[in-house]
Amino acid sequence: MPPKVKSEIEKQAVRTAIMDAARELFIHQGVEAVTMRAVAQRVGYSATSLYLYFSDKEQLIRAVVDADVIKLAQSLKSTLDISDPLQRFLQFGQHYVQFALTNPNHYRMMFMTPHPPCDPAFSSIEQDNPEQDAYAQLIGVVTSAWHAGVFKPSLTDPVLIAQTVWAAMHGLCALQINLADDAWINWRSLEARVQAMVEMCMHGFMKEPQHE
Amino acid sequence: MPPKVKSEIEKQAVRTAIMDAARELFIHQGVEAVTMRAVAQRVGYSATSLYLYFSDKEQLIRAVVDADVIKLAQSLKSTLDISDPLQRFLQFGQHYVQFALTNPNHYRMMFMTPHPPCDPAFSSIEQDNPEQDAYAQLIGVVTSAWHAGVFKPSLTDPVLIAQTVWAAMHGLCALQINLADDAWINWRSLEARVQAMVEMCMHGFMKEPQHE
DNA sequence: ATTTAAAAATAACAGTGTTAACTTAACTAC
DNA sequence: GTAGTTAAGTTAACACTGTTATTTTTAAAT
Numbered sequence: 001m002p003p004k005v006k007s008e009i010e011k012q013a014v015r016t017a018i019m020d021a022a023r024e025l026f027i028h029q030g031v032e033a034v035t036m037r038a039v040a041q042r043v044g045y046s047a048t049s050l051y052l053y054f055s056d057k058e059q060l061i062r063a064v065v066d067a068d069v070i071k072l073a074q075s076l077k078s079t080l081d082i083s084d085p086l087q088r089f090l091q092f093g094q095h096y097v098q099f100a101l102t103n104p105n106h107y108r109m110m111f112m113t114p115h116p117p118c119d120p121a122f123s124s125i126e127q128d129n130p131e132q133d134a135y136a137q138l139i140g141v142v143t144s145a146w147h148a149g150v151f152k153p154s155l156t157d158p159v160l161i162a163q164t165v166w167a168a169m170h171g172l173c174a175l176q177i178n179l180a181d182d183a184w185i186n187w188r189s190l191e192a193r194v195q196a197m198v199e200m201c202m203h204g205f206m207k208e209p210q211h212e
Numbered sequence: 213m214p215p216k217v218k219s220e221i222e223k224q225a226v227r228t229a230i231m232d233a234a235r236e237l238f239i240h241q242g243v244e245a246v247t248m249r250a251v252a253q254r255v256g257y258s259a260t261s262l263y264l265y266f267s268d269k270e271q272l273i274r275a276v277v278d279a280d281v282i283k284l285a286q287s288l289k290s291t292l293d294i295s296d297p298l299q300r301f302l303q304f305g306q307h308y309v310q311f312a313l314t315n316p317n318h319y320r321m322m323f324m325t326p327h328p329p330c331d332p333a334f335s336s337i338e339q340d341n342p343e344q345d346a347y348a349q350l351i352g353v354v355t356s357a358w359h360a361g362v363f364k365p366s367l368t369d370p371v372l373i374a375q376t377v378w379a380a381m382h383g384l385c386a387l388q389i390n391l392a393d394d395a396w397i398n399w400r401s402l403e404a405r406v407q408a409m410v411e412m413c414m415h416g417f418m419k420e421p422q423h424e
Numbered sequence: 425a426t427t428t429a430a431a432a433a434t435a436a437c438a439g440t441g442t443t444a445a446c447t448t449a450a451c452t453a454c
Numbered sequence: 455g456t457a458g459t460t461a462a463g464t465t466a467a468c469a470c471t472g473t474t475a476t477t478t479t480t481a482a483a484t
Binding site: 248260 | 471
Binding site for chain 2: 030112113114152157159164166168169170171172185187197199203205
């Protein structure tokens with residue numbers, strides 16, 4: 001029974017209702033459980049109606065993930081207030097890992113799933129906006145630490161430092177998310193692995209071990 | 213037209229023919245392109261006949277991946293002959309990265325895709341057999357380097373070292389495979405990132421920088 | 425020659441993303 | 455107030471997927 005003429009804000013409400021339904025399935029049962037029919041049922045529409053709000057499934061999922069990526073950026077933003085550049089860097093990393101491991105499905109979708117390459121021009125995330133772009137935040141945090149003389153003098157490119165540390169932390173999160181239950185591997189505790197990784201990064205890139 | 217009574221070795225031949233067809237699609241078009249019908253057509257059978265040789269698609273893909281994991285282990289095996297423990301360790305890592313980046317689809321399937329957790333009891337790979345089990349090789353390489361006194365004395369658990377270095381290298385490979393074309397990120401060159409990661413691992417975990 | 429059983433093919437099912445066609449109801453214009 | 459327009463939604467349908475049940479073909483065994 002279609003009542004008509006929805007205001008732009010009502011349409012937005014439906015859009016977010018669809019996204020919320022998708023997110024629910026997404027978070028609790030993984031992306032495979034997100035079928036257009038299941039989302040539609042959850043939101044009380046017919047499956048084909050979703051196509052009035054999202055051009056296809058890919059865009060629906062991307063919209064959900066983008067929205068949560070922005071949430072990640074806003075969560076990380078709190079660490080940007082820390083005045084000491086080294087502490088800011090460390091806290092930033094810790095928040096990142098925490099996000100990844102408490103939101104494994106989002107993390108998987110962001111960084112572990114093949115997408116059509118993301119075109120910043122069409123993303124809902126504003127690139128380089130430190131409120132939204134977590135990568136820009138990372139570059140900023142590392143660059144300011146670099147300017148503060150935290151890293152070994154042989155390291156001259158803060159972007160390269162950032163990408164390397166990110167890769168290391170990503171590897172930790174990715175293996176944990178994907179292979180934590182694999183009986184093949186006798187994993188050391190997650191805490192031990194996080195600590196070891198942090199220490200490797202610090203001893204590897206920083207001037208001197210600055211933590212007791 | 214079914215000729216009858218296939219010898220066990222003939223059946224094995226069909227099995228590997230199916231796997232080869234699957235691998236072809238798999239490598240060149242990613243796992244999404246591997247449909248039972250497509251594999252069947254490539255091998256000249258009907259789609260349902262594949263089920264005479266593999267109980268389902270998951271097992272077919274797993275068989276393909278397992279076979280290539282063994283190939284990885286055999287490729288890595290060549291590095292195990294290097295007598296100097298440090299050089300052995302470095303070469304092992306380099307071979308690993310090279311495998312990952314030249315076989316991105318296999319690598320993605322092994323380490324970046326959600327599987328039902330792999331039960332060693334039912335795998336075609338022999339666990340702890342250094343001819344087949346790349347993880348066992350890694351543990352061995354790191355442990356022998358550890359016994360040779362390569363690492364900082366504060367590091368007392370070679371398994372933890374191995375898992376951490378693996379995670380770091382995995383992160384490098386995984387980001388490269390998944391996000392190399394992402395316009396969001398201004399990637400430094402792959403070579404630079406590999407070198408930076410190796411240096412971070414070495415300075416982070418080893419007694420002294422042993423490379424010029 | 426007839427039976428038997430392996431090896432394969434065909435038909436079919438339930439489920440997927442998605443498009444086309446149709447319905448319903450509210451707003452606009454006379 | 456009735457007719458027309460069109461947004462908002464639904465139902466039907468298509469092409470595809472993995473998979474199972476049924477049926478065919480064919481080589482060997484009796």
